[in-house]
Amino acid sequence: xxxxxIIILSTLRRSTPLIFASLGAVYSERSGVVxxxxxxxxxxxxxxxxxxxxxxxxxxxxxxxxxxxMAVAALHGxxxxxxxxxxxxxxxxxxxxGMGITAFxxxxxxxxxxxxxxxxxxxxxxxxxLVYVAIALIPVSHFLLFHTVLGLRLRSVGENPASADSLxxxxxxxxxxxxxxxxxxxxxxxxxxxxxxxxGFTKNMVAGRGxxxxxxxxxxxxxxxxxxxxxxxxxxxxxxxxxxxxxxYTIPSQAIQALPYILTIIVLVVAVKRVRMPEAxxxxxxx
Amino acid sequence: xxxxxxxxxxxxxxxxxxxxxxxCKRFGSTLANxxxxxxxxxxxxxxxxxxxxxxxxxxxxxLYGLHKPDSGTIYVRGKEARxxxxxxAIALGIGMVQQHFALIKRFTVxxxxxxxxxxxxxxxxxEKGNKLIAELSRSFDLxxxxxxxxxxxxxxxxxxxxxxxxxxxxxxxxxxxxPTAVLTPQEIESLYATIERMKASGKTIxxxxxxxxxxxxxxxxxxxxxxxxxxxxxxxxxxTPQELSELIIGKELRVRGEQRVExxxxxxxxxxxxxxxxERGNEVLKGLNLVLKENELLGIAGVEGNGxxxxxxxxxxxxxxxxxxxxxxxxxxxxxxxxxLRSKGIAHIPEDRLSSGMIDEFTVYxxxxxxxxxxxxxxxxxxxxxxxxxxxxxMDEYDIRPRDLEVKMKNLSGGNQQKxxxxxxxxxxxxxxxxxxxxxxxxxxxxxxxxxxxxxxKSKGSVLLISSDLDEIMELSDRIAVxxxxxxxxxxxxxxxxxxxxxxxxxxxxEYA
Numbered sequence: 001x002x003x004x005x006i007i008i009l010s011t012l013r014r015s016t017p018l019i020f021a022s023l024g025a026v027y028s029e030r031s032g033v034v035x036x037x038x039x040x041x042x043x044x045x046x047x048x049x050x051x052x053x054x055x056x057x058x059x060x061x062x063x064x065x066x067x068x069x070m071a072v073a074a075l076h077g078x079x080x081x082x083x084x085x086x087x088x089x090x091x092x093x094x095x096x097x098g099m100g101i102t103a104f105x106x107x108x109x110x111x112x113x114x115x116x117x118x119x120x121x122x123x124x125x126x127x128x129x130l131v132y133v134a135i136a137l138i139p140v141s142h143f144l145l146f147h148t149v150l151g152l153r154l155r156s157v158g159e160n161p162a163s164a165d166s167l168x169x170x171x172x173x174x175x176x177x178x179x180x181x182x183x184x185x186x187x188x189x190x191x192x193x194x195x196x197x198x199x200g201f202t203k204n205m206v207a208g209r210g211x212x213x214x215x216x217x218x219x220x221x222x223x224x225x226x227x228x229x230x231x232x233x234x235x236x237x238x239x240x241x242x243x244x245x246x247x248x249y250t251i252p253s254q255a256i257q258a259l260p261y262i263l264t265i266i267v268l269v270v271a272v273k274r275v276r277m278p279e280a281x282x283x284x285x286x287x
Numbered sequence: 288x289x290x291x292x293x294x295x296x297x298x299x300x301x302x303x304x305x306x307x308x309x310x311c312k313r314f315g316s317t318l319a320n321x322x323x324x325x326x327x328x329x330x331x332x333x334x335x336x337x338x339x340x341x342x343x344x345x346x347x348x349x350l351y352g353l354h355k356p357d358s359g360t361i362y363v364r365g366k367e368a369r370x371x372x373x374x375x376a377i378a379l380g381i382g383m384v385q386q387h388f389a390l391i392k393r394f395t396v397x398x399x400x401x402x403x404x405x406x407x408x409x410x411x412x413x414e415k416g417n418k419l420i421a422e423l424s425r426s427f428d429l430x431x432x433x434x435x436x437x438x439x440x441x442x443x444x445x446x447x448x449x450x451x452x453x454x455x456x457x458x459x460x461x462x463x464x465x466p467t468a469v470l471t472p473q474e475i476e477s478l479y480a481t482i483e484r485m486k487a488s489g490k491t492i493x494x495x496x497x498x499x500x501x502x503x504x505x506x507x508x509x510x511x512x513x514x515x516x517x518x519x520x521x522x523x524x525x526x527t528p529q530e531l532s533e534l535i536i537g538k539e540l541r542v543r544g545e546q547r548v549e550x551x552x553x554x555x556x557x558x559x560x561x562x563x564x565x566e567r568g569n570e571v572l573k574g575l576n577l578v579l580k581e582n583e584l585l586g587i588a589g590v591e592g593n594g595x596x597x598x599x600x601x602x603x604x605x606x607x608x609x610x611x612x613x614x615x616x617x618x619x620x621x622x623x624x625x626x627x628l629r630s631k632g633i634a635h636i637p638e639d640r641l642s643s644g645m646i647d648e649f650t651v652y653x654x655x656x657x658x659x660x661x662x663x664x665x666x667x668x669x670x671x672x673x674x675x676x677x678x679x680x681x682m683d684e685y686d687i688r689p690r691d692l693e694v695k696m697k698n699l700s701g702g703n704q705q706k707x708x709x710x711x712x713x714x715x716x717x718x719x720x721x722x723x724x725x726x727x728x729x730x731x732x733x734x735x736x737x738x739x740x741x742x743x744x745k746s747k748g749s750v751l752l753i754s755s756d757l758d759e760i761m762e763l764s765d766r767i768a769v770x771x772x773x774x775x776x777x778x779x780x781x782x783x784x785x786x787x788x789x790x791x792x793x794x795x796x797x798e799y800a
Binding site for chain 1: 351353372373374377383385389390391392393394398399401402403404405407408409410411452
């Protein structure tokens with residue numbers, strides 16, 4: 001017999017990095033910039049959070065990870081907003097950068113592949129603080145995007161930048177804001193993975209969650225609550241996977257581990273026709 | 288002298304709302320504005336007329352801060368103005384309704400109107416916005432539901448939102464770029480009324496158009512632009528339509544040959560009980576019947592969105608017919624793929640040349656052989672000499688400018704792009720030409736050329752002309768069919784009254800004032 005509360009807690013834990021990253025993706029894409037570099041940014045966030053928290057403590061570590069994520073995202077912004085580069089190409093470059101640098105520094109400069117986190121987060125009702133932060137950010141983001149001046153302006157440049165421009169809204173500023181916020185949130189997701197779930201940094205530990213988060217954002221129809229729901233679904237399939245593995249069926253473990261990824265593909269195929277992306281998403285704006 | 292709510296004085300000492308002095312603007316190798324100078328008096332309706340590419344829109348975009356001039360000065364109410372961005376223009380009380388509406392389809396009417404001037408720093412109160420907009424719509428008689436999403440609105444309603452956007456910002460100098468291009472006759476009338484009302488409340492209106500009829504209907508003063516220059520500014524009373532068109536084109540209008548070929552009795556294209564589904568799976572054509580005779584030009588009139596697009600797509604094999612038949616000279620064509628239809632003699636001028644008539648990154652010669660590549664290739668290799676010879680010939684025949692075989696399509700003006708499309712489609716003398724909005728966005732000269740070509744195609748085959756420009760339909764058609772909600776609801780002769788056709792276009796409810 002499986003304890004339901006274990007599955008619920010496990011689902012929440014496994015969903016948290018996805019909630020952060022997919023919420024970040026919502027901000028970025030609502031402003032009109034596709035950020036497929038989330039995976040790379042999560043890796044940078046995870047890495048920096050471990051190194052910095054070992055040196056300065058838990059909270060400064062998380063904050064520095066956020067700053068690093070924002071910096072990497074700003075690079076993506078510079079390439080795509082200021083220099084109008086193709087957003088996919090730039091995103092791929094960000095991913096390669098994130099994977100490369102987080103593998104290079106530990107191995108070449110520190111001579112190790114895994115870095116243990118020395119500080120661990122306190123538990124509140126069985127969950128670490130960032131889980132609550134992630135969930136709290138959902139209604140906050142919904143309010144921000146759909147009921148405030150800032151949200152209206154951010155969404156307007158993602159839908160029709162020419163229109164926003166003609167009303168005196170600075171398209172670049174709004175887009176930078178969306179992209180940099182996505183960097184901050186993706187890095188938080190990475191920091192959670194490393195500090196509160198993994199107990200340290202290992203090479204390529206994000207393992208495609210940045211891409212699953214993008215799928216969650218799409219399935220969630222570019223809304224905070226939608227992204228939350230989709231992230232929970234993916235988190236659930238991830239936790240079910242571990243449960244099945246411990247139950248001792250003779251299914252090859254690789255097949256079970258593939259479950260979240262297979263679900264991603266199925267969900268996207270189902271979702272394509274029901275969702276609608278921001279009209280100018282992925283398009284550089286030239287006056 | 289009047290003072291509006293912004294505290295901006297509407298009139299200056301010399302009575303000019305705007306004065307352009309020697310405005311120059313260059314895009315690459317073309318001089319879009321060449322020492323443009325003229326003044327717009329406060330409180331008048333000032334029409335700026337000229338062919339496409341005459342520099343009208345460029346000048347207005349400069350006035351609204353969307354382009355920076357290379358040199359020259361703009362005076363607003365007598366004072367030199369620096370307009371770096373639309374923000375500056377809005378602050379000066381200038382508003383602009385662009386030809387391609389700058390609306391966000393997914394946003395509500397209210398969101399579109401308040402965007403950029405939300406009336407608070409942080410939280411947006413929906414009730415407050417709706418109340419403001421309701422008051423504004425009442426005072427200018429521009430009724431529209433603030434909670435409706437833009438994509439649910441008709442083109443006419445969308446234009447009202449654009450006008451409300453400008454009025455919400457308390458603009459008293461209002462620029463309208465080709466405002467009637469997409470409207471039905473009824474909507475045009477109500478726009479005229481709005482212009483009158485805005486003028487009566489002391490606003491200055493600058494009105495860009497290339498339809499002469501409109502100029503004489505609404506304008507007080509006219510400025511003619513040609514080749515980037517301001518040619519003349521005069522009062523409407525001082526000029527006749529004939530003189531004005533000569534000023535616009537710079538030469539006398541060619542009179543169209545009145546010797547038109549009479550339609551034969553043979554049925555070229557027959558559409559029987561055609562049923563076609565739209566994007567959402569709903570029936571868009573609900574059993575449409577149509578007969579096009581040999582040497583006939585049949586005009587399809589109707590308010591846009593009544594199934595015209597789907598009809599054309601079905602005829603061109605781009606959309607599946609769920610029911611009904613399409614016959615060409617007695618042979619069934621239903622379900623035939625587009626490539627085969629072309630070889631059977633059906634040609635198509637698509638309504639949106641940019642998205643479905645051409646490839647803008649390709650050169651002119653590549654666009655001219657699009658779909659006919661096999662004709663110009665041997666053993667799978669394109670024969671460049673043959674292609675170039677044919678291209679040179681077509682460029683001469685259709686007067687495509689610049690006369691450069693290798694120029695990219697995107698660098699041509701709209702009129703020249705359309706000529707390339709038409710040259711390609713007519714090269715093989717099609718049995719049936721389907722021309723969907725063939726002169727949309729073209730200036731007088733280019734439109735005239737297209738009209739002549741359509742008549743030429745009719746003398747060699749037959750033409751189905753779909754257009755939202757009723758004047759064009761009336762002028763060219765042998766017979767006029769009105770499409771409404773997926774059916775042909777009436778057939779008219781060109782001698783019939785335009786009011787009756789207009790009424791049929793609205794489903795026979797006869798709201799034509």
